[in-house]
Amino acid sequence: MLGISFWQRVYGRLIATWDLANYIKFFSSDYLIDSLTNSLEVTVLTTVISIILAYPLAYILAFKVPKRVQGILLLLSVMPFWTAYVVRSYSWLLVISENGVLNVFLNSLGLIDQPLEMAYSQGATVLGFVHFFTMLITLTIYANLVQIKPSYWKAAADLGAGPVRIFFRITLPLSLPGVVVGAFISFVIAIGDYITPQILGGGTDILLPQAIMLQISRAANFPMASVMAVTLMAVVIIVYAISAKHMKMERV
């Protein structure tokens, strides 16, 4: 893929020109760079929202729910993973479209006169992603939280720390590896996903995987698609480097 990114598609044939023309075009074209920035926006937003939702959920699961119920709730948490991506995305479309379940429900309650326009937007893509990744991050945080020894809290309390201070000085730092691992996995899956933005995003303000497909499906321009894929891979490597460093810092 890296090699082909230096080639050219000329008159339907791949020519090994070994130049940087595709890279220059990608990084100098606003509309192509936009696909990268759109991807980063959606993915970062998805990851942040998922963490914000997942942490309290994992906390409740780990500490506020009786042990016998935890298994059932964990099972419910992983249920989104049992559904195919396409089915899950189309299901959301049935919920948020103008004639969808949510609009019909809100209208029947008299809360809205006109249907809310929710489908076919970046917000819809983020919604589809968050549904999936909240549960994924919940699991990784939960796995961390249940490992924390109660003796740490007891010692902190004996030394005069209140619940808030105990959370921010002990619980949160000790659960950060789970947060970072979950966030990294979510980021990697989301930034490379084509299906969810294609179905829920409405094909405008396209993300990098959609731009890659556009180059392949209509123009068979594999060199340009390779440039985009290499860029995507570079982003993932950078994020991994940051995540790994962060996790290492937490251990010190």
Place this chain on the structure above:
Amino acid sequence: MNRFADRDGNIETEIQKSLRNIHGGIMNILSIVMRMRTKILAVCFASLLPLFTLTATMAPLHVAAQELNALVWCDHADDKFLQPFEETHNVKVNVKTYEGTGAALSIIEQSSPGDWDVLVVDAPDAPTVAGLGLLQPFDESQLPINDLFPDLTQAPFNYLDGKRYTVPEKFGYYGVAYNKDKVDPEDMKTADVMWNSKYKGRVAVYDYYFPTMQLVAISMGIAPDNITLDDLEVIRERLLAMKPNIKMVGDIVSVQNALVNGDVDIILNAAEFVVSGLMPTLPNLDWNIFEEGGLMWIQGLSIFKDSKNKDLALEFVKYVISPEGQSRLATSECYWAMPSNSKTQLSDAEREILRWEEQPSYLARSVPSTISRPEIDSRMLDIWTEFLQK
């Protein structure tokens, strides 16, 4: 540091413990299965025995002498379409569906010569594919094409260097599809609807950039089959001006969903192939071509140069363009569109939905959506990507 190292050690132990629990559960199930294996095997055998017997009895009936490998659009995958040919010739037709000539070329590039026998291709792309040395020229004397619409069979894209490489098998239009309950059908008659502020945020676009820009060209009085690089710059301005009306851009299924779910009222760059299959159950849908001129899409059927079953492939082509094959292809599960054979038998309802009686006048007003030059195509894709991002 030691404290955290100790914690990490605990995490690993806990994960290992979880894995051991899962492993233990699986082993328990396996041991139960092993203990009951004799009973389970007996039950399975007893259950499957009638099936084995039936299969053994029927097997000779289903052994096909030959297999035909077809790289096609989704409308060729219907059993009702393939079965009559398979039964007549005692063959099995293996179909792989694709969308977009680029996708077809990538599949072909990853295949070995001789893997494929027939190809359904966007007919205007046929000379390009033939130019890559992938297609077998037809002997026209062997093709029963006299009943096919001459506007289609005589179009230049059928030929390369004077040889025919494709046979038009189905066609339709790029125009507008809409929900009659939500729009004024009078507004749908002209290409101005693309910029009509009445429909702000209520329009979907079928995501094929080439005909979309050709429709814009038609609205500006530019011949869609002779667009120059200079023309593209003014077309770009008009295309970007359309954006406030655009709610979404998507493939056929996506734009259909958007129309049916009420998220949009109009689909541009679409016509019968998007809504005809839905119209028997959703009569509020309709389609038409613009008064300024129609733009046609045409799908062609070609035979691969390296096919190992050229005779059978030719028989398949003959079947597809026969009135019998055409009526099944026209109303396929995947999408409906016009059959190329003017003698095709369609029901009254199908004729009305497809506007069959109007085809001579539609054809007279329309031009095929043909790809002119690679540099035009490349620039169009750039403009289209910009349109999607703006």
